[in-house]
């Protein structure tokens with residue numbers, strides 16, 4: 001299939017943000033795509049080569065990409081750098097200089113999607129000292145045969161800057177229309193995606209065998225399931241209103257969520273954002289099999305740092321010492337953990353997702369043989385507010401963050417945040433008090449004691465409707481001197497010359513960053529704001545929402561991707577909830 005078909009669609013799609021139009025262009029493209037390569041076309045549209053959990057990364061530095069353009073276009077590196085700085089987009093810079101060249105030469109080749117994909121895949125596989133030169137040559141060979149516009153998109157994919165504002169669900173809409181004739185089937189596709197986290201695999205199945213292939217889509221080991229998420233509640237009463245008269249109260253441990261995939265001897269671990277984290281937990285890989293009564297499993301657990309002498313749970317930060325490339329074995333012995341199982345998704349060939357919570361829990365109790373390393377998450381069935389309060393008190397006293405409350409009769413809803421699961425933390429019970437996970441998008445230089453470091457950071461929520469990062473606050477409180485040094489170092493890798501187009505902010509930061517780092521923030525209130533862009537126009541025309549008195553909690557959420565940050569929708573519901581509390585209080589007062 002000609003790559004020009006993909007590039008042509010991308011070009012039209014860049015010119016609109018309207019979801020219906022975007023969908024209809026995608027439908028046209030999918031209908032023209034042979035089913036054998038539809039998975040790869042979907043990955044390319046997502047700006048990747050394989051689903052994230054496989055960790056296939058192109059790893060091409062901008063410098064190398066610029067050298068490749070220079071070689072193909074026969075113009076000096078300086079000229080390309082100049083174009084890049086002017087326009088802020090390397091893809092456009094490449095199109096422009098190659099355009100000038102094509103006016104004097106003739107294209108001899110038509111490049112195909114297969115060739116582009118295979119070459120990019122080879123680039124991703126190159127490792128070692130000489131790999132940078134080889135990468136440069138591969139890119140340049142593609143650019144030599146591509147049209148200027150195609151070259152622009154190839155570069156955007158290579159440098160990770162292809163952002164069309166299409167979220168996964170737009171792609172799913174288009175797949176449903178193209179291959180089942182109806183958008184109604186989107187839900188079935190979404191279900192398949194939620195249990196596989198692989199949109200390419202879903203696309204290939206529906207393109208080949210239509211909706212039946214999707215209905216028979218199975219959970220399988222080594223395809224991570226998108227995790228089920230919880231809503232926040234502020235009190236036992238609120239929980240009982242949502243849950244009814246009887247439900248499970250589990251401890252909410254403050255560690256890292258781990259999804260364990262086990263097939264005989266082979267064990268792979270995935271994080272909350274479905275990144276492969278097996279390397280950080282060699283102790284789980286080594287010890288866990290002897291605690292399990294089955295050979296094929298997908299399980300969920302919270303890995304928590306513990307004090308080996310006293311058995312006490314330690315704070316989440318202790319686990320982060322394991323996030324390192326070298327010396328992991330030393331970190332494992334310095335920071336021991338326990339693995340606390342709370343769910344089972346698959347056992348010996350069968351999915352458990354449709355089983356009710358209480359049946360899954362029973363299965364889990366049969367699967368796990370507890371010892372000093374593998375534990376079952378403590379759970380109590382509760383009926384009254386007092387019982388919830390008692391379990392909460394015990395949980396807090398043993399070092400937990402609070403409770404997870406779960407409906408007894410409901411299935412595991414992969415990828416969904418809903419009221420089947422609720423989280424009740426102690427801190428939610430005062431003021432807004434709720435912690436939010438926000439993306440660092442910019443910074444302001446410090447003065448006085450903070451000279452030479454950042455004095456404040458600009459933070460954003462994630463708007464999953466438009467795939468953008470609108471700003472919500474500037475934060476300068478809660479940082480220790482050590483934090484300030486740490487931020488300066490971590491963020492130096494993320495500085496961009498121009499504001500990333502996915503960032504939406506009315507403030508001019510001193511420096512802009514790639515929206516990647518997620519940090520935890522507490523605030524006293526959510527207010528309307530003329531400057532910030534979170535939920536712009538939703539509550540009031542022309543206004544966004546902002547945080548009052550934001551404060552850094554000391555916690556960098558390395559395990560979250562920016563797309564896992566607090567969403568605009570969550571902020572809107574917190575804002576509305578807060579309004580209700582104020583109204584209730586007023587009524588009491590009157």
Ligand code: ATP
Pocket residue numbers: 229230250251252253254255256257272302342377404423437
């Ligand atoms: P999200 O709700 O989006 O996961 P978060 O990680 O900030 O965001 P938390 O307030 O930390 O949300 O609550 C959910 C997390 O709590 C889970 O992802 C999991 O890591 C952890 N957790 C601890 N104990 C349990 C438990 N018993 N059941 C489920 N999750 C638990």
